[in-house]
Amino acid sequence: MITVTATDGIIDGNGGTCSISEAIQNANNDAATNADCSAGSGSDTIQLTTNVILGAGVDSTDGSNGTPSVTTAITLDGMGYRLTRDDTTTCTPNGTNDPTEFACCTWVRRAI
Numbered sequence: 001m002i003t004v005t006a007t008d009g010i011i012d013g014n015g016g017t018c019s020i021s022e023a024i025q026n027a028n029n030d031a032a033t034n035a036d037c038s039a040g041s042g043s044d045t046i047q048l049t050t051n052v053i054l055g056a057g058v059d060s061t062d063g064s065n066g067t068p069s070v071t072t073a074i075t076l077d078g079m080g081y082r083l084t085r086d087d088t089t090t091c092t093p094n095g096t097n098d099p100t101e102f103a104c105c106t107w108v109r110r111a112i
Contacts, residue, residue, distance in 0.1 A: 002026055002038045002046045009054040009066050012036075020052050020083065021067045028071045043073040048081040055086045 006017035011025065014035045022034035023046045032039035054066030066085055076083075 002040060002044055004037075004046060004048050004052065005050065006036075007050050007052055009052065011068075020046070020048075020054070024068045024070055024074065027074050028068065030072070040072070043075070045075045045077055047077040048079050048083065051082045051084070053084055053086050 002018070002023040004018050004020050004023050006015075006019035006022075009019050009021040011019065011021045011034065013022075016036060018034070018037035022037045025033045026037045027040035027044035027046060030040045030042065
């Protein structure tokens with residue numbers, strides 16, 4: 001279990017809270033890449049303990065995203081909390097900036 005305690009997606013390595021992005025990196029790497037979060041190991045569960053608001057540009061592997069790409073089996077347990085994007089972030093997948101759209105992303109199916 002990797003427990004998210006930060007309200008944003010920032011990767012700061014050792015800022016005292018575990019962000020969703022740091023949790024995903026640890027799960028992907030099956031390691032404690034970010035000391036703020038528990039190490040990943042095999043198929044991981046990431047659990048939210050707060051509402052999380054994502055900004056843009058945390059990772060650019062598959063385009064500018066609010067989190068790193070997921071490359072391993074992960075279960076996200078929201079525990080009733082919300083994962084949303086910052087409504088000031090420009091998101092125009094249909095050509096119109098709409099704060100109700102969750103994110104600009106391309107979904108990629110990968111065999112894991």
